[in-house]
Structure formats: structure tokens, C-alpha cells
């Protein structure tokens with residue numbers, strides 16, 4: 001494969017920007033600076049951009065324990081993004097499979113596999129997401145029935161899909177939902193006349209946040225975790 005095509009495929013640089021990078025001596029092949037866009041690259045060649053090795057090897061999948069204060073976006077002019085927490089080459093090609101609010105903590109899936117990302121996030125797949133929620137005040141007694149029946153959220157045409165609730169001590173609950181509307185959990189508890197003061201995602205489908213990961217830490221998904229998304 002031509003060098004310029006290879007770089008364009010393994011980074012988010014356009015072919016035009018690849019040519020600029022080559023001209024600016026930012027690219028090495030097997031340790032030697034090269035400016036030749038048409039150079040043919042084989043599988044044993046090591047291509048680096050700004051010292052980072054480019055890899056065409058298969059898609060990547062990670063789970064991150066998101067801390068508060070980070071945004072689930074690929075770039076942001078004010079807040080740090082969750083991608084900043086990943087010490088990975090070419091992290092600019094990675095995308096978040098299901099965003100969390102800036103103040104929400106917990107499980108975030110990150111990948112450069114577009115179709116896999118779509119299977120996690122598409123409303124059609126109804127992938128279950130579980131949140132540990134701290135509420136401001138006591139939850140109404142009939143919350144279970146109302147969550148099962150579906151809630152009417154502001155500016156939504158349809159009721160929420162049936163959701164499952166577990167109650168714990170104090171004002172702590174666990175909620176499992178099968179959809180992902182904007183600020184959904186906060187809006188659901190607002191519809192129950194309450195307010196979310198702490199929100200932590202524990203699980204997406206069969207992928208459970210690894211308890212060994214401290215806030216801000218991440219790891220690659222196992223093959224079983226990747227394959228659990230069908």
C-alpha cells in the first residue's frame with residue numbers, strides 16, 4: 001500500500017494533510033525520515049508519525065472508568081476529554097460508544113470499530129445500561145410501577161421503555177434502562193419529582209465495569225466482552 005494511503009487510513013489526517021506531514025518531515029519509515037507519498041509499505045515496515053507508531057492492526061476496544069470533570073467528546077475547548085486519559089497511539093481515531101455527562105462517573109466504552117459502536121448505541125439494539133444513582137430525597141413509593149409503565153419526559157413523544165429499579169439504603173438505587181436519551185436518567189428521576197446527585201454507570205449490555213479500575217484508569221476489552229455485543 002502507498003505510504004500516504006496507509007497514513008490516511010491509520011490516522012484522522014486527510015490525504016492532503018498527510019502530504020503536509022510528509023513535507024514537514026514528521027514521518028519515518030523504519031526509522032528514516034521519508035517525504036515520498038508513493039513509497040510502497042509492506043507489513044513488516046514500521047511507520048511513525050511524530051514518533052508514534054501507526055498500526056493498521058485490527059480495531060481497538062477499551063473500557064474506561066470515567067472520572068467527573070471529563071467530557072465524552074473527541075475534542076472540547078474548555079474541559080479535558082476522556083480520550084486524554086488513554087495512553088494509546090492514534091487516539092484521535094477512537095470514538096466513545098455511549099456518552100456520559102461531565103459529572104457522571106463510570107463505564108465508558110471506546111473503540112475505533114464503527115459498526116460495533118453502532119451496535120452498542122443504536123436505539124434498535126436496546127442495549128441495557130445499569131446506573132448506580134444517588135438521589136436528593138426519598139424516592140416515591142410507586143417508583144417501580146411507574147418506571148415499569150413508562151414515564152413521560154419533557155419534549156419526548158413516547159413514554160420511556162420499561163426500566164428496572166433496585167433500592168438500597170438511604171437514597172441510593174440501581175436503575176437499568178434499555179435506551180439512551182439525552183440526560184435520560186436525570187430526566188427520569190425528575191419525572192419522579194426527585195433529583196440525581198450522583199450517577200455512576202456500572203454496566204453496558206454484558207460488559208461490567210472492572211472493579212480493578214480506579215477512576216481515570218482503563219483497559220482493553222477481552223475477546224468475550226467484545227463478542228458479547230452482537
Ligand code: URA
Pocket residue numbers: 099100101102104182183184185186187199
Ligand atoms: N443519564 C444521564 O442523565 N446522564 C448520564 O450521564 C447518563 C445517563
